[in-house]
Amino acid sequence: MHSPIITQFEEEAFYLQLRPLLLDKAQDIRVLALRSLRYMTNTPKAFTLLRHCHIHTLIARCIEYESKHEFLMQRFQGLKFISHWLEVAPTSVPMIFLRALVAIASQVPDDQLKKPAVEILRRCAVLRPDYCAWAGGLKTVIKSVIDPACEEISECIVLTLLFLINDPKTRCYFYGYSDIEVIWSIFTETCTTKEKMKPEVQEKLEATLKLAKRA
Numbered sequence: 001m002h003s004p005i006i007t008q009f010e011e012e013a014f015y016l017q018l019r020p021l022l023l024d025k026a027q028d029i030r031v032l033a034l035r036s037l038r039y040m041t042n043t044p045k046a047f048t049l050l051r052h053c054h055i056h057t058l059i060a061r062c063i064e065y066e067s068k069h070e071f072l073m074q075r076f077q078g079l080k081f082i083s084h085w086l087e088v089a090p091t092s093v094p095m096i097f098l099r100a101l102v103a104i105a106s107q108v109p110d111d112q113l114k115k116p117a118v119e120i121l122r123r124c125a126v127l128r129p130d131y132c133a134w135a136g137g138l139k140t141v142i143k144s145v146i147d148p149a150c151e152e153i154s155e156c157i158v159l160t161l162l163f164l165i166n167d168p169k170t171r172c173y174f175y176g177y178s179d180i181e182v183i184w185s186i187f188t189e190t191c192t193t194k195e196k197m198k199p200e201v202q203e204k205l206e207a208t209l210k211l212a213k214r215a
Contacts, residue, residue: 010045015053022058027074030062034077044089056094063100072112079116086120090127098124098135105140118144119153122160129164133173138164 021033037055041047050056063078065071082097101124104117121137132138144150145157164170 010043010049012049012053015050015055019053019055019058022055022062027071031074031077034059034062034074034081038077038081038084041084042088044092047085047089047092051092051094056096060094060096060100063097064103069112075113076116079113079120083120083123086124086127090124093124093128093131095131095135098131098137102136102140105144106136115150115153118147118150118157122153122157125160125164129170129173138173 018033018037021029024030024033037050037059041050059078059081063075063082065075079101082093082101085093085097098121101117101121104113105121118141121132121141125132125138125141129138132141141157142161145154145161147154150157165174
């Protein structure tokens, strides 16, 4: 961690020169800037300087582009940067990142980045449960248990929730367990008979029931 190659990126002037690249009109330039920042920030001090230069707001802007395929790579690089920040300096992750992740995971049903966003929120729930709960991330993670789009990571989500509930220090973030009730609400959901259901609605319901039973 004390390599001169790493510490040379702990200068504020260096990040100030990178800021315009995140606002460039060309998406390729923005993608390269995000990737470069991820490779260059490897110490908590580097992330502190990055916040001081307000670069985190520009990164959030790159993530919040329209959920169209043409912006997929840019938004994906933004998520990878957040994941990297969470790994290196979890105590300094900006709240604006968590808000952006919650928006991706809950507001756009067919967003291709929904599963990666939920996975980052799940990790944040372990490392910074207080921050994750305040941003609405914990509630989003709970709802993802019965989301067919997150079926591949549903088991990891359940184990994470059990870990948090088992610890008295993190149990308080579940707000009287009312948030967890959404997992079992599918069993009492009223709907029409299967004969009157649309095929896509029935398929989604069966997939959700399958995940709820597994949980």
